[in-house]
Amino acid sequence: xxxxxxxxxxxxxxxxxxxxxxxxxxxxxxxxxxxxxxxxxxxxxxxxxxxxxxxxxxxxxxxxxxxxxxxxxxxxxxxxxxxxxxxxxxxxxxxxxxxxxxxxxxxxxxxxxxxxxxxxxxxxxxxxxxxxxxxxxxxxxxxxxxxxxxxxxxxxxxxxxxxxxxxxxxxxxxxxxxxxxxxxxxxxxxxxxxxxxxxxxxxxxxxxxxxxxxxxxxxxxxxxxxxxxxxxxxxxxxxxxxxxxxxxxxxxxxxxxxxxxxxxxxxxxxxxxxxxxxxxxxxxxxxxxxxxxxxxxxxxxxxxxxxxxxxxxxxxxxxxxxxxxxxxxxxxxxxxxxxxxxxxxxxxxxxxxxxxxxxxxxxxxxxxxxxxxxxxxxxxxxxxxxxxxxxxxxxxxxxxxxx
Amino acid sequence: xxxxxxxxxxxxxxxxxxxxxxxxxxxxxxxxxxxxxxxxxxxxxxxxxxxxxxxxxxxxxxxxxxxxxxxxxxxxxxxxxxxxxxxxxxxxxxxxxxxxxxxxxxxxxxxxxxxxxxxxxxxxxxxxxxxxxxxxxxxxxxxxxxxxxxxxxxxxxxxxxxxxxxxxxxxxxxxxxxxxxxxxxxxxxxxxxxxxxxxxxxxxxxxxxxxxxxxxxxxxxxxxxxxxxxxxxxxxxxxxxxxxxxxxxxxxxxxxxxxxxxxxxxxxxxxxxxxxxxxxxxxxxxxxxxxxxxxxxxxxx
Numbered sequence: 042x043x044x045x046x047x048x049x050x051x052x053x054x055x056x057x058x059x060x061x062x063x064x065x066x067x068x069x070x071x072x073x074x075x076x077x078x079x080x081x082x083x084x085x086x087x088x089x090x091x092x093x094x095x096x097x098x099x100x101x102x103x104x105x106x107x108x109x110x111x112x113x114x115x116x117x118x119x120x121x122x123x124x125x126x127x128x129x130x131x132x133x134x135x136x137x138x139x140x141x142x143x144x145x146x147x148x149x150x151x152x153x154x155x156x157x158x159x160x161x162x163x164x165x166x167x168x169x170x171x172x173x174x175x176x177x178x179x180x181x182x183x184x185x186x187x188x189x190x191x192x193x194x195x196x197x198x199x200x201x202x203x204x205x206x207x208x209x210x211x212x213x214x215x216x217x218x219x220x221x222x223x224x225x226x227x228x229x230x231x232x233x234x235x236x237x238x239x240x241x242x243x244x245x246x247x248x249x250x251x252x253x254x255x256x257x258x259x260x261x262x263x264x265x266x267x268x269x270x271x272x273x274x275x276x277x278x279x280x281x282x283x284x285x286x287x288x289x290x291x292x293x294x295x296x297x298x299x300x301x302x303x304x305x306x307x308x309x310x311x312x313x314x315x316x317x318x319x320x321x322x323x324x325x326x327x328x329x330x331x332x333x334x335x336x337x338x339x340x341x342x343x344x345x346x347x348x349x350x351x352x353x354x355x356x357x358x359x360x361x362x363x364x365x366x367x368x369x370x371x372x373x374x375x376x377x378x379x380x381x382x383x384x385x386x387x388x389x390x391x392x393x394x395x396x397x398x399x400x401x402x403x404x405x406x407x408x409x410x411x412x413x414x415x416x417x418x419x420x421x422x423x424x425x426x427x428x429x430x431x432x433x434x435x436x437x438x439x440x441x442x443x444x
Numbered sequence: 445x446x447x448x449x450x451x452x453x454x455x456x457x458x459x460x461x462x463x464x465x466x467x468x469x470x471x472x473x474x475x476x477x478x479x480x481x482x483x484x485x486x487x488x489x490x491x492x493x494x495x496x497x498x499x500x501x502x503x504x505x506x507x508x509x510x511x512x513x514x515x516x517x518x519x520x521x522x523x524x525x526x527x528x529x530x531x532x533x534x535x536x537x538x539x540x541x542x543x544x545x546x547x548x549x550x551x552x553x554x555x556x557x558x559x560x561x562x563x564x565x566x567x568x569x570x571x572x573x574x575x576x577x578x579x580x581x582x583x584x585x586x587x588x589x590x591x592x593x594x595x596x597x598x599x600x601x602x603x604x605x606x607x608x609x610x611x612x613x614x615x616x617x618x619x620x621x622x623x624x625x626x627x628x629x630x631x632x633x634x635x636x637x638x639x640x641x642x643x644x645x646x647x648x649x650x651x652x653x654x655x656x657x658x659x660x661x662x663x664x665x666x667x668x669x670x671x672x673x674x675x676x677x678x679x680x681x682x683x684x685x686x687x688x689x690x691x692x693x694x695x696x697x698x699x700x701x702x703x704x705x706x707x708x709x710x711x712x713x714x715x716x717x718x719x720x721x722x723x724x725x726x727x728x729x730x731x732x733x734x735x736x737x738x739x740x741x742x743x744x745x
Contacts, residue, residue, distance in 0.1 A: 134697075170550060172667045172704070175557045175638045190709070207551075207558045248551050277703065278549035280524060307701045311693070322635060322701025323609020323664060327690040327732040330714070334731050339693055344701045375611045375618075377594030378471065406618065407594065430615070431733035 042274045044288045045090040047146040049270035056243040058236055060267045063148030065090065069126060072119050075147050084150035085118040086111055089125050091132075091140040092293040094271070099132035101125065102139060108132065111150060118147060143292055151268065152261040163256035163268075164223055165189055166237070168244040177205045179241065181219045185256035211241040232265040247285060248278030297360050304356040306345055313338030314368040315437055316361040318354070320345050320375060328373045331430050337438035340367050349379065354387035358395050369400040369441035371433055374407070381405045381413030389420040400440035401425065404433035446577040446629040447604065447649040447656070448540060448568070449516060449588040453577075456481035456514035458521050458529045460492050460501065465520030468544075468592050470494045472518075475595035476579055476586040481508035483517075505529075506536040518574065518590045519543040526570060527552035530640075534563045542590045543570035543640070550703070553638035560640065567640025571703070573610035573632035584626075591632065593617075601626015603739065604650035606643055607662035608635045608702065612690060612732060616660050619736035625745050628656040635664070635702025643673035651681050658684045658743040660735055661726070665691030666705045666712050671720050678724035686739035687721045688729040689714045 044052075047065040054060060063086075064075040076085065089096050089108035096108035105124040112118035122145050131139035154162035163185030171178035181201045184192045193200055201222040203215045213234070220233035236257075244252045253271040260266060279286050291299060301308035307322065311329070315337045319325035322344045329339035341361065345353050361367055374384050388403060404427035405413045417424045425440070427433025449455075455472070459465035460482030473479050473494050481500055482492045488503035502508035505517060517538055521529040526545040533541035548570050560567055568575060574591015578584035578598035589595045597614055599621040607613040613632050620627060631646045633639055643661055650656045659681075663670035670689065677685050692714035694700045696707040707713055721728050729738035 170554070170637060172637050172669075173672075175554055177554065207554045245551065248549055250550070275550045277523060277547045278551060281549075309698055309700070311695065319611075321609060321611025322705065323607070323612035323662070323690050324615060324732070326609075326664065326694060326700050326705065327612060327688070329693040330690060331731045331733065333693045342694070342700055375614050377597065377611070377614045378592065407597070407614070429733045431731055434731075 042276055042279060042285070042289060043092045043293070044272055044274075045092065045144065045290065046088065046270050047090055047144070048288045049272040050267070052243065052247070052272070053267055053270055057239045058243065058267055059265065060270065061086075061148045061151050063146050065144055065146050067144045069123060072122055076115050076118060079147060079149050081115055081118070081149070083152055084111055084113045085115065086148045086150050087118050087121045087125065088146040088148065089130050089142040090144040090146050091130060091135070091142060092290070093132055093134040093140060095132035095134050096130065099130045099135070102129040102131060108142070122147075140293070151258065151266055154259040154261050154263075161186060162259040164258065165192070165255045166240065166257045167251065167253040167255070168241060168249070169251040171204060174204060176207060177241070177244065179203045179205065179215070179219060179237065181223055183223055185258065189255065205241065210245065211238055228263060229259060229265060236265055247282060248275045249273065250275045297363055301343070301356070301360050304353050306343060306353060306357055306360070308360055309342040310364060311339055311341055313340045314366050315441055316340040316343070316364065316367045316370045317373065318343050318345060318357050318361065318370065319373045320349055324373065324375060328371065328430065331434040332371065332438065335431070335434045335438045337434070337441060340364055349374070349384060349387070351383070351387035351390055354384065355391040355394055358391040358397065362395055362397070367399065369437050370402070371437040372401070372403040373430060373433060374405050376405065376407035376410070376413070378408065380408055381410045382416055385413035385416035388424070389416060389422065392422050392424070400437065402427050402433045402437040402440065404428070404430060445653055445655045447646070447653050448575055448629060448631065449577050449590060451577065451579055451586055451588055452478060453516055453588045454478045454480045454512060454514045455516050455518060455588070455590055456483055456505065456508045456512065458483045458505065458517055458519045460484060460499065460520070461487055462520060462522075466492070468518070468520065469499070471595065472589045473497050475589045476581065477589045480512040481514045483508050505532045505538070509536050509538060514538075516540040516590060517542065519545060521545055523547040523549070527556045530556045530567060531559055534560055534565045537563075538565050540566050540568065541640070542568045542572070542574050544572060544574055544591050545569075546571040548636070550638055553636065557638055557640065568631065569634040569639060571636045572634030572639070573613060575629065575631050577629045578627055593630065593632070597621055598630065599626035601628065602655060602657040603627050604653065604656040604659045605630040605662070606646040606650070606659070607632055608664050608704070609662065609690065612662050615732055616662060616735040623736050623740070625736065628653060635704050637667065637704040642669050644669070644676050647673050647677060647681065651683060656683065658739055659686070660739055661685060661687045662735070663687065663689045663717060664702065664705045665689070665694050665700070665707050665714050665717070668711055670717050671711065674721050674724040674726055677726060684727070684739065684742040686727040686729060686735065686742065688732060688735050688738070689717045689721070690732070
């Protein structure tokens with residue numbers, strides 16, 4: 042689960058990680074009041090709150106450029122805010138349809154410190170799981186304010202990593218290793234050690250999947266601040282964090298994915314025109330792959346899970362058909378334990394209930410498969426049977442391309 | 445021989461009184477596996493009965509192991525309590541704990557994996573279909589089935605199968621069986637980012653197993669476990685290996701059902717992994733329908 046920057050920073054503050062002071066607003070009539078709560082003498086940052094990166098370089102569909110704007114005065118901040126709020130921001134990560142900005146975040150602009158070479162004094166800090174070692178890893182770099190993938194590719198020596206032993210948690214020497222690696226001394230060194238330690242505590246206590254601060258910066262006044270904050274949580278751990286669940290913003294999620302989750306279905310929309318309905322995540326992924334392999338284009342990932350019921354199959358069909366791009370459906374079920382005839386009956390009922398007119402190819406395999414195939418064949422519906430995944434994929438691609 | 449488990453392996457089931465655990469305990473008993481104990485805290489002394497087989501239930505894993513000689517546990521405990529169930533197996537010094545449970549928090553697994561260090565117990569999973577060593581009877585009856593895989597699709601034979609995904613494993617197994625090729629052991633290592641046993645761990649076991657003559661390795665996008673295994677295979681493996689990687693069409697940054705199946709970096713993509721498989725001499729299946737054939741291109745059977 043992802044949260045907004047302003048929510049992440051509120052959590053940071055609770056854990057003692059310093060951020061620039063800010064106020065979130067979701068209505069234009071609150072702009073004045075919000076701005077009166079922060080110190081605007083050094084200017085204001087107006088920041089669009091969406092769950093996607095690249096906001097600063099994004100463009101609104103109304104032509105306004107930049108989802109994050111420095112505003113020297115309150116008046117300018119309100120002008121910028123009016124251009125952003127309620128409008129759709131397109132960034133490198135949103136896709137062409139963009140995201141509607143429903144919340145803005147006003148923050149006090151920080152006086153960026155400078156390095157001797159004149160560059161802004163910005164750093165990178167992140168905490169996530171290192172899958173190779175199954176331990177949390179803290180990643181730090183002196184090269185903040187840019188994409189970390191770029192730094193990793195061109196100057197890997199500027200990326201510093203510290204692994205945390207989950208049995209004992211973060212140790213003081215490890216926080217010092219990071220502060221040394223980032224080149225801090227004196228007061229800033231102490232601030233860095235404290236910040237890293239508190240950020241790790243937050244990551245661990247709240248079951249974060251990832252915490253990323255980019256940039257972490259030093260102000261002209263000598264303060265270390267988390268200027269941006271990107272936080273995501275482990276969905277499997279949300280049951281023990283009602284405070285985090287309360288931060289979920291359904292506006293940022295695909296309504297079809299939300300609907301699917303109500304039926305225990307895992308659904309992700311893609312760009313293609315052949316929908317698929319599969320049991321099991323690995324099989325669902327490879328069904329998408331095989332459609333593409335034979336020249337088609339998958340419209341979605343849809344895993345009905347291990348025990349697909351009639352209700353689930355019907356719900357899955359409805360969700361699939363809610364995508365106007367879909368021109369055909371491939372069902373791929375390996376009914377190892379579950380009865381293929383139950384699935385087949387579910388498919389027939391779903392087709393009748395939804396009045397499906399699109400080509401449908403069904404591949405059934407496993408327990409009681411003969412009865413299942415007979416149910417499909419005797420249904421009076423035009424359901425094409427596929428004997429193997431390859432056979433089914435080739436048939437649906439052909440049927441869709443004929444249209 | 446087989447790896448990890450064999451026909452006579454004595455198995456206990458944690459969560460046998462739940463719907464999920466109970467259903468699969470019954471299926472394992474029907475398959476002819478030695479389900480000798482159940483563990484549900486607070487229900488010690490009760491008996492789980494199926495088709496004339498009486499399975500005693502214990503309060504703790506240690507007691508179940510001591511009383512029945514069980515050496516392996518199948519874990520069907522709900523996610524909030526699953527890591528605790530795993531740790532209890534370590535403490536009881538079992539040979540093997542197979543965690544079927546899907547949805548265990550990553551933090552719990554990070555701690556459990558750390559606690560596993562220095563212990564004798566091996567963990568398979570979590571979020572996995574389990575382990576099957578097929579039997580020699582009709583439809584492979586009499587084998588050791590731990591977890592949720594359909595038993596009848598198997599056939600006892602010479603191919604080792606290792607995979608993160610359940611249904612994709614069944615697909616490979618069924619292709620082999622339909623072509624007349626049996627399996628030594630099939631291991632589902634699970635789709636989570638933190639798991640007890642890696643592709644490489646299982647490949648090493650297959651490499652040393654005299655009964656296993658050839659291997660199918662099924663992987664996914666996300667992480668570098670398949671790459672690590674492929675490089676080891678190139679340098680050390682004596683047996684022919686076929687491979688498949690799922691997720692060629694998955695968009696970056698989106699989690700594809702499995703908690704571990706998400707493209708993070710350039711090496712996580714299906715394309716990158718397939719290229720490394722090919723460089724390491726693994727026969728790559730172009731589609732999931734081609735897994736058995738990909739193996740038969742490099743192994744005569």
